[in-house]
Amino acid sequence: ETGVTQTPRHLVMGMTNKKSLKCEQHLGHNAMYWYKQSAKKPLELMFVYNFKEQTENNSVPSRFSPECPNSSHLFLHLHTLQPEDSALYLCASKGQGASYGYTFGSGTRLTVV
C-alpha cells in the first residue's frame, strides 16, 4: 500500500454508461492529481487540485469530470467515453513544495467497450 487508494482496480464500461473512479489519501497532502497512462505513452497529466481547488485542466475532454470534495478524496466521473479512453488511470498526491515526490495509487484499469 502506498497510502493512496484507488477503487475500483478494474472497470469495464459501455460507451453510454456513467461511472466514477475514486481516490483516497490520508497522507496529509494537499495536492491531488489524475494521470492517464496508455501503452507506450508517457504519463499524461489530466487534472490538478490544490487545497480542493482545481488548478489545472490539461485540455481534457468534458466526458471526464473531476470532483474534489476535500483534500483527502478525489473522484473522476466518466460518461459517454470512447474506446480510445481505455487506459490505466492513476491518482497521485504530493506534499507542498518542489522537494516532494508524487505518491501514486495502484490505478484503475479502464476498458471502454
Place this chain on the structure above:
Amino acid sequence: QQPVQSPQAVILREGEDAVINCSSSKALYSVHWYRQKHGEAPVFLMILLKGGEQKGHEKISASFNEKKQQSSLYLTASQLSYSGTYFCGTLTYNFNKFYFGSGTKLNVKP
C-alpha cells in the same frame, strides 16, 4: 518539453550494472525518478534538486547535470527485484510544468 529517456528498454543479468538517461530541452529545477512494476503503482525513488547533486537508494543512485539539463540513474549489481519500468520526471525553472519521460523498461534475468 517532455524529457527524453534512453534506452527505451534494457535486459540485464543479475549482478550487472545499467545506466538510464533522462534529458530535457529546457532548463531544469529538479528531476524525479520512479519505478513501476507491472500492475503496480509507480513508486518514488528520489528527487534531485541541485546541479551536481547525487543521491543513492540502496544500490540505485542518480546524478543531475544541471548545465546539460540531464540526469542519469545508475543501477549497480542489479537484482531481480529491480525489474520494472523507470520513469524520470522533470520540473522546469518556471515551476509551471512537470513532465514524465516515456519510461525505460528494465528486465533483470537470473
